[in-house]
Amino acid sequence: MNISFYKYYSILLIVTSIIGLFNSKKIQINIQINFISYFLIYLFLIEFIGDKLSQKSIPNVWLYNYSSIVEFAFYSWIIIRILPLKKSKNKLKKIVLIYCLIALINIIFFQGKTGFHSITFALGSILIITLCIYYFYQLLLFPNEEKLITQPNFWICTALLFSFTCSFPIFCLNNFYAHKISQNIWPIISSISNIINIIFCLLLIVAFVCRIKIKKFLPSLS
Amino acid sequence: MQNQNQEILAIIILGALLALLLIGFIVAMLFIYQKKQHQHKKDLVVMEEEYDQQILRVQFEIQEAVLAEISHKLHDALKNNIISIASSISAISMKLEKKLISNEEVTKKLKSLSADLMIVKEEIRLTSHSLSADRISQVGLIDAIKFEIKKIIKDHSIIINSNINETANYFFKQEESVYLFRIFQESIGNILAHAHATEINILINLENQNIFLLKISDNGIGFNFSEKTKNKLAGIGLSGMQKRALQIGANFKLNSQPNIGTIIQIELPLTLSSKNNLKDEHEPKAKYSFN
Numbered sequence: 334m335n336i337s338f339y340k341y342y343s344i345l346l347i348v349t350s351i352i353g354l355f356n357s358k359k360i361q362i363n364i365q366i367n368f369i370s371y372f373l374i375y376l377f378l379i380e381f382i383g384d385k386l387s388q389k390s391i392p393n394v395w396l397y398n399y400s401s402i403v404e405f406a407f408y409s410w411i412i413i414r415i416l417p418l419k420k421s422k423n424k425l426k427k428i429v430l431i432y433c434l435i436a437l438i439n440i441i442f443f444q445g446k447t448g449f450h451s452i453t454f455a456l457g458s459i460l461i462i463t464l465c466i467y468y469f470y471q472l473l474l475f476p477n478e479e480k481l482i483t484q485p486n487f488w489i490c491t492a493l494l495f496s497f498t499c500s501f502p503i504f505c506l507n508n509f510y511a512h513k514i515s516q517n518i519w520p521i522i523s524s525i526s527n528i529i530n531i532i533f534c535l536l537l538i539v540a541f542v543c544r545i546k547i548k549k550f551l552p553s554l555s
Numbered sequence: 556m557q558n559q560n561q562e563i564l565a566i567i568i569l570g571a572l573l574a575l576l577l578i579g580f581i582v583a584m585l586f587i588y589q590k591k592q593h594q595h596k597k598d599l600v601v602m603e604e605e606y607d608q609q610i611l612r613v614q615f616e617i618q619e620a621v622l623a624e625i626s627h628k629l630h631d632a633l634k635n636n637i638i639s640i641a642s643s644i645s646a647i648s649m650k651l652e653k654k655l656i657s658n659e660e661v662t663k664k665l666k667s668l669s670a671d672l673m674i675v676k677e678e679i680r681l682t683s684h685s686l687s688a689d690r691i692s693q694v695g696l697i698d699a700i701k702f703e704i705k706k707i708i709k710d711h712s713i714i715i716n717s718n719i720n721e722t723a724n725y726f727f728k729q730e731e732s733v734y735l736f737r738i739f740q741e742s743i744g745n746i747l748a749h750a751h752a753t754e755i756n757i758l759i760n761l762e763n764q765n766i767f768l769l770k771i772s773d774n775g776i777g778f779n780f781s782e783k784t785k786n787k788l789a790g791i792g793l794s795g796m797q798k799r800a801l802q803i804g805a806n807f808k809l810n811s812q813p814n815i816g817t818i819i820q821i822e823l824p825l826t827l828s829s830k831n832n833l834k835d836e837h838e839p840k841a842k843y844s845f846n
Contacts, residue, residue: 469584476591481584491584495577521565528570532577 338527339384345534346377353541365411366485366541372407373537376400398440398450405457406433408493412464415486417471425464432460451504458501465494488540496533500526613798617737620795624744625682636675640668681706696732697721697759700739704757711747717757727767734799735769735821738807741796742771742819750775750817765825772818777811 353370379400386393409429413422436453444450468490472481481487503526647664650656656664684690684702691699697719704715727735746752752775760768793809800807800821811817 473587473591476588476595478592481588487584491577491581495573495580499573499576521569524566525569525573528566529573532573536577 338524338531342527342530342534343377343380345531346373346380349534349537349541350374350377352538356541356545365414365489368407369411369489369537370541373534376404394449395445398445401450401454401457402433402436402440405429405436405461408461409464412461412468412490412493415489416468417475417477429460432457451507454504455501458497458504461493461497462501465490465497469494483543485540485543488536488543492533492536492540495536496529499529503529609798610802613795616795620741633675633678636671636678640671640675643668643671691733691736692729696727696735699732699736700757700759703736703740703743707743707747713747713752714754715757716754717759719757719759720761722761731803731823734803735767735805735823738796738799738819738821739769739771746771746773746775746817750777752776752816761825762822767821767823767825769821769823770818771820772816774816777813777816779813780809780811 350370350373353366353373357364357367357370379396383393383396386396406429409425409432413425413429416422416425432453436450436457439445439453440450444452468486472487503522506522643664647656647661651661684699694702701717701719704717707713708715743755746755750773752773754774756770756772758768758770760770762768796819797807803823805821805823808820808822809817810820
């Protein structure tokens with residue numbers, strides 16, 4: 334039996350994107366929600382094209398290599414944007430830029446020639462995890478009046494931290510110990526990876542809807 | 556079949572572990588954040604109380620300084636004049652009793668006494684004007700400062716070079732103009748009392764059409780800022796000026812070098828309301844326009 338979590342993930346990407354776009358218009362929330370919604374459409378397209386290429390037995394590693402750099406750059410930019418303190422934002426932007434350059438060089442001249450850029454992917458995951466931890470550190474250092482569960486930025490960072498923390502060991506396993514793992518384990522790893530992506534989308538949905546106020550309609554007394 | 560079941564079981568276990576990990580993280584974050592929020596609120600209350608206390612202390616210090624100034628003026632200027640007038644009157648009356656003075660001389664002396672009384676009256680008026688906040692807001696900041704400069708030139712042997720942009724007169728709320736005027740008074744008072752300066756330069760201008768600039772510099776003995784702030788009593792005037800600037804959202808800069816002089820600079824960004832004040836209240840007078 335092969336559980337097709339991948340299909341659910343693809344559908345959820347579109348659903349999350351629609352919810353994001355709908356809510357960003359309905360209520361005034363952070364502009365990054367708009368960006369994330371459009372970015373989810375981009376991710377869906379990448380997954381769609383990658384799947385089609387795979388079905389036609391055309392190599393699709395190059396697509397995931399380049400799209401992952403865009404993904405890391407985008408998520409880093411989003412986290413830097415939502416950092417509560419302005420201090421060190423410029424330095425972080427420079428670090429992200431340097432990372433992108435290193436990853437591009439790795440894809441064009443080294444690992445990317447033959448396969449997936451596992452080293453720079455691992456580095457990117459560490460970068461995102463570090464940025465998320467830095468965000469939480471700043472959040473705890475300078476709490477605001479608002480409840481945490483109604484802060485979209487908190488849910489966005491939680492989604493990113495969760496996704497990259499959980500997928501990091503999976504990618505390490507995939508790239509560095511692939512030859513030692515039994516073939517039976519691969520479907521499980523693939524399913525776990527898709528579950529992580531599904532939870533990532535669900536957390537983003539929470540980020541998109543956490544500001545919505547549910548109105549209670551009470552009967553008029555007059 | 557068994558393999559498939561194992562696969563499902565593994566997925567369920569790992570999925571549950573991931574979910575637990577996530578829920579644990581979120582709950583821990585919520586808990587820690589709430590704790591931090593409470594702490595932050597407590598800190599804010601303490602800070603507010605400290606701030607209020609500081610404001611009260613500064614207000615008290617300012618009141619004391621104003622009372623001291625009134626006392627000083629009454630003692631130095633008015634008391635001496637009144638004593639002189641009183642002694643003149645008593646001398647005239649004595650001479651009149653002994654018929655040592657002619658009517659013409661009495662008239663002449665009385666005219667002179669009347670002039671002296673007018674001086675006393677003028678002194679009281681000037682003192683009253685410089686102390687009254689209402690007066691400052693009535694005449695406007697620039698006119699109040701000009702008035703003060705005239706008074707200083709009259710009372711003290713010091714050169715004052717003033718470069719005042721008249722259009723800056725219309726931009727302030729009452730609180731802003733009073734506080735700026737008090738800062739001006741305080742800094743001039745400091746120069747006259749401590750700086751041993753021979754020259755004061757006063758610059759009032761609008762920078763980039765939206766920042767009011769008040770710059771007062773002197774060629775006095777200057778001081779070491781860090782030493783001055785260590786000494787709480789000596790730093791009262793400075794901290795008072797700083798706090799007044801802070802209260803109206805102005806930027807207070809002080810640069811002092813021993814034996815060279817001191818420069819005090821206050822920059823107040825003009826708010827939208829200030830600009831509206833210009834339009835609403837002073838439109839006919841305004842010589843300044845915003846694009």
